[in-house]
Amino acid sequence: MEPSLSEFSKWLAATTLSHMIKSAGWIIPTLQTIHILCVAAVFSAAVLVDFRMFRLFEREVPLGEVTRRFLPAIWPVLLILLLTGSLLIVGEPRRALLNSTFFLKMALLLAAVLLTAGLQRSVAASPGFWERDRGRRMAAKAVATLSIAIWCGILFAGRWIAYTQGG
Amino acid sequence: MAWFRDAILYVEDSAIADAIRENDLLFPTIESVHVVAICLLVGSILVLDLRLLGLASIERPVSRLVSAILPVTWGAFALAAGSGFLLFLSNATKYLANGCFIAKMFLICAAGVNMLVFHWVSARDLPQWEKDTSPTLRARLAGALSILLWIAVVACGRWIGYTMPVL
Numbered sequence: 001m002e003p004s005l006s007e008f009s010k011w012l013a014a015t016t017l018s019h020m021i022k023s024a025g026w027i028i029p030t031l032q033t034i035h036i037l038c039v040a041a042v043f044s045a046a047v048l049v050d051f052r053m054f055r056l057f058e059r060e061v062p063l064g065e066v067t068r069r070f071l072p073a074i075w076p077v078l079l080i081l082l083l084t085g086s087l088l089i090v091g092e093p094r095r096a097l098l099n100s101t102f103f104l105k106m107a108l109l110l111a112a113v114l115l116t117a118g119l120q121r122s123v124a125a126s127p128g129f130w131e132r133d134r135g136r137r138m139a140a141k142a143v144a145t146l147s148i149a150i151w152c153g154i155l156f157a158g159r160w161i162a163y164t165q166g167g
Numbered sequence: 168m169a170w171f172r173d174a175i176l177y178v179e180d181s182a183i184a185d186a187i188r189e190n191d192l193l194f195p196t197i198e199s200v201h202v203v204a205i206c207l208l209v210g211s212i213l214v215l216d217l218r219l220l221g222l223a224s225i226e227r228p229v230s231r232l233v234s235a236i237l238p239v240t241w242g243a244f245a246l247a248a249g250s251g252f253l254l255f256l257s258n259a260t261k262y263l264a265n266g267c268f269i270a271k272m273f274l275i276c277a278a279g280v281n282m283l284v285f286h287w288v289s290a291r292d293l294p295q296w297e298k299d300t301s302p303t304l305r306a307r308l309a310g311a312l313s314i315l316l317w318i319a320v321v322a323c324g325r326w327i328g329y330t331m332p333v334l
Contacts, residue, residue, distance in 0.1 A: 044209070044214070156203070
């Protein structure tokens, strides 16, 4: 896997798009700024719903209404994140593709997407799903804790990519 | 300003500043906490700004949303300021010589002033319009200015990494 990814990085770095991204010093920090702002939106949307599940935020508003307000916005913003993230990889392929922290971030992202989509669906299908009884309310707090941990893990991994790049 | 220089040199020589500077794990870890805190700070402020612009959470009265979100915002701000201060300590002289860092501090102050002006001036007649889906022009201006200022804060923060050779 290593040599092929290395070859791929080399090929990617030689593309016209990669040269364009590297052609001016402001392009990569600008892409990173857009990326972080979108991360802020997605992270806050997910975490505010988690806080609601802990009854720490908007507790007088039904969970279904809070998820409807915050979670749908995650998906279009995630597309901008994939776009800016992809452009950053094209600009500096080795920084991410030869870096296990990047793959950890992607694995955590997959987990966060599944968890958040599952949460959104469960509440849409049955608004009282997480508040039906004591057991469900406990489960809601466990899910919220897991969600916060995974999203924080994504942000930590994102920052650590800069410190663990090999090539 | 001699006392200020002395104070900066003193904190920079402190054991804690030395530890953050020299330890391979400490700086990126504090930086990661800083990123998490800023994301929640900016994201939670965005929730309010979008409400003031009449673009999201429009069915919630402004004062209710403010009291729900402000504890999150202030908690995130405390964490961002605390972790940011620790990062600053480690290389205080270099940060103070960095234009992006200075700009970031001024922009944060400007965002604070914008918030105070909204609180003291524009929100005086809040009970009259807080249930309106599209708030007053002054409130919408406060929301728009807040979004622009925080985008600039994040951009300056990202640019510090590219303009300070030590990092």
